[in-house]
Amino acid sequence: MSTDDNKTIADELIQPKDSREESDLEQVNDNEDAAVETADNNETAEEKAVATKGRKKKKKEPFLRGGRGQIHIKSSYNNTIVTITDLNGSVLAWSSAGKCGFKGPKKSTPYAAGVIVKSLVDKIKALGIKETDVEVKGVGMGREAAVRALGVNGVQVVSVKDVTPVKHGGVRSKRPRRV
Numbered sequence: 001m002s003t004d005d006n007k008t009i010a011d012e013l014i015q016p017k018d019s020r021e022e023s024d025l026e027q028v029n030d031n032e033d034a035a036v037e038t039a040d041n042n043e044t045a046e047e048k049a050v051a052t053k054g055r056k057k058k059k060k061e062p063f064l065r066g067g068r069g070q071i072h073i074k075s076s077y078n079n080t081i082v083t084i085t086d087l088n089g090s091v092l093a094w095s096s097a098g099k100c101g102f103k104g105p106k107k108s109t110p111y112a113a114g115v116i117v118k119s120l121v122d123k124i125k126a127l128g129i130k131e132t133d134v135e136v137k138g139v140g141m142g143r144e145a146a147v148r149a150l151g152v153n154g155v156q157v158v159s160v161k162d163v164t165p166v167k168h169g170g171v172r173s174k175r176p177r178r179v
Contacts (some may be wrong), residue, residue, distance in 0.1 A: 067130035068158070071150065073113075075140030080113045082120055082146060084129070093123040097142075113142030117149035124155060134160045 065087055072083040083094040095116045097107035106112060124132075134150065134157055136143050150157055 067128055069124070069127070069129040069132050071132045071134045071155075073134065073136045073138075073143060073146045075108075075113070075136070075138040075143040075146065077108055077140055079107045080116060080140060080142035080146060082113075082116050084120060084124060084127070092127055093120060095120050108140050108142060110141050110145030113146040114149040114152075116142075117146050118153055121150075121153040121155060129155075131156045131158050133158055135163050136160065137163050137165075139164065 068087065069092070070085045070087065070089070072085065074081045074083075079097055081094065081096040084092045086092060097112040097116060100112065100115050100119055102109075102112045102115075132150070132155055134147055136147065147157065147160055
């Protein structure tokens with residue numbers, strides 16, 4: 001390297017502040033011109049930014065072997081929740097008494113369970129589910145009403161399984177009190 005090369009490099013590094021600002025302004029103007037050009041090509045800069053921002057996740061196809069799905073009914077003293085899943089357990093649709101407009105103590109009634117199932121039957125038919133396995137969990141009033149409503153609304157129930165957790169033995173009892 002010669003001394004002339006060193007001087008030119010040093011001159012570039014010690015460039016006055018005003019000239020740096022001018023070069024930055026030139027770059028901004030170039031970017032604005034590029035944005036105008038993309039707008040001319042029927043695509044705005046915002047659309048381009050949205051397109052390059054990130055990938056969208058591909059939605060997995062539900063695993064419905066022969067049009068068969070699962071319906072999970074959870075009935076408690078306070079509410080009834082009905083969930084439709086594929087055979088792997090991925091949720092396809094759900095509904096609850098609160099979602100159907102019931103409030104307070106009316107949410108746990110058998111009538112509310114029937115309305116919940118009725119709102120889900122349309123979604124079941126749209127998904128192409130013809131046969132269902134039903135799993136019932138809980139001790140609320142809506143459990144039998146929901147299963148009956150499935151049959152009334154035209155869903156073929158293949159099996160009904162009770163998966164309510166039951167204590168067996170329970171916890172150790174308290175020691176007897178000495179008086």
